[in-house]
Amino acid sequence: MDFDALTLLIETTTAGSLAEAARRLRLSPMKATRLISGLEEELGVRLLHRTTRALSLTDDGLAFLPHAKVLLDERAAALASVQGAGVQPTGLLRLSASLAFGRQVAAPLVVDFMRAWPQVQVDLKLTDTVIDIVADGIDLAIRIAELRDSDLIARRVADNPRLLVASPAYIEQFGAPASLSDLSRHECLTNTAMAHWSFRSQGRSRVIKVGGRFTANSIDAIHEACRGGLGIGYLSRWDVAADLANGALREISLGDAAPEPLAIWAVYPSRHMVPAKVKFFIDALAERLKSAGYLSASSNR
């Protein structure tokens, strides 16, 4: 399926004739004929009903046309995703992120970003609920969890390793768990909506149910409780890096398993060109996370 053929098909519908469309696109009439019939052959259906004097779309052509437009839009967006260089980021950048990530990672980055690009305005929306990117007019959302498939582009920006942490006071009093099974005897600080923790063990994924006296619906609250010695937290590395460095928290390593890593995703609406402000911010984010020690791995959506 050739993009030139799609372009021609669309031009033909507005031009009214193959010859006129060919002139507009600076193609020979011959090539126009061949592009369309090549496309028709590939699809196995006839797209244009051709009389010498009048062209019209067949039913299949009518059905196919909007898809052709979408494909061309998507191609333009794909090109823009790597060719933004040269264009200055300008205008309003509407960002969305979770509260914890926004405060600790996104906000400082935004400061640097705005300093580097004075023409950019930023509106940073921090929420812990999943928002509708399209409806809310978000240019770019940063998400940690795996995401349901949708009509959005999701670019993997970095690994999001997670780890078990507890305060020195907690460990002194109750000791540290040494294996997965030990966890059930400890106070585990869980998210209200998620009483399960995922681990990797011998190359396999293991999900275990944990619990304790405290639950919260906010990462920040769990983090705080952990710092206060209330129990063991299961948190992202960027969230606890500072506390690990200054000794407020200690990492707990289990002998037989490690917390399942997630990834940090940059999610934005597809089509309509990737604006320079979005491209540059993603690049800056990836750069920041990479230099912070979170290697941006390859792998998939």
Added chain:
Amino acid sequence: MDFDALTLLIETTTAGSLAEAARRLRLSPMKATRLISGLEEELGVRLLHRTTRALSLTDDGLAFLPHAKVLLDERAAALASVQGAGVQPTGLLRLSASLAFGRQVAAPLVVDFMRAWPQVQVDLKLTDTVIDIVADGIDLAIRIAELRDSDLIARRVADNPRLLVASPAYIEQFGAPASLSDLSRHECLTNTAMAHWSFRSQGRSRVIKVGGRFTANSIDAIHEACRGGLGIGYLSRWDVAADLANGALREISLGDAAPEPLAIWAVYPSRHMVPAKVKFFIDALAERLKSAGYLSASSNR
């Protein structure tokens, strides 16, 4: 931009090497190299960082990858939009339409459609508010108005000519307007949210403000008021065709202008293949409207 190259790029990220990806896709290693470097040349950036022994995505490759996936999905959907033939429509078809259109056109069609395809279940949602197709899980929405651009496929199914109508009683009592300017001296039955009517006059679009003692937020209510002799309605042909035939309403032709025609659009989520049930229903709808005398024209989104 070649779809084979996009496929290869994605396969390469999961295979870990060009050679392995080439084997999986039954390409020669040589062709694999050329496809990737051809794509890179077209984009003007390097996508894969190549060492003899290890491949990894560059930053640009990371940015481009999700777009490549989207493009392939879109292509599959585009193919499915014309190649559904042979597959039987099955499963639940969730339809959305306006109240008036749903009652008068969609519902009778659904009856025939379900009779023709016993394997299909239908859930018909009739609302006069604009709904979120993706969020509500709608397979296919029928819309009359021009639509804002979005991440959806909009297929033009038929013209939607509109006309001015009034009851014989109203015309007898107040006469019929003969020109655009006459309209201001008549009772015009308008939608609460839209006090403007659009006309075509001498090849140009003209929007005029009209009004009267009665407004409503429902097409059906306006229709009813019109039939009751309350004033002049500005309605779609399919809505008043029966009343015109049996004499309950009469068409009013202005000498200097005609109501601006709209179009009937079939709107459905892009990507994820066009299911047979959707394709077949759109075809049935287009067929029904065409045989009803609304010629499905060419033209754009």
Added chain:
DNA sequence: GGGCTGTGTATCAATATTCGTTACGATGGA
């Protein structure tokens, strides 16, 4: 550290494909 394996790619001639020109039937307007 030296085979050894498997990778990514340059070269090059054979092959296939594309390209534009010319030509032709068809069609609607002057």
Added chain:
DNA sequence: TCCATCGTAACGAATATTGATACACAGCCC
């Protein structure tokens, strides 16, 4: 009726694609 214009068939010429061969290279195992 003539004429301009449309879509496309035919056919060499120009161009691009293809696969075999060859080569430089990087990691691995012993």
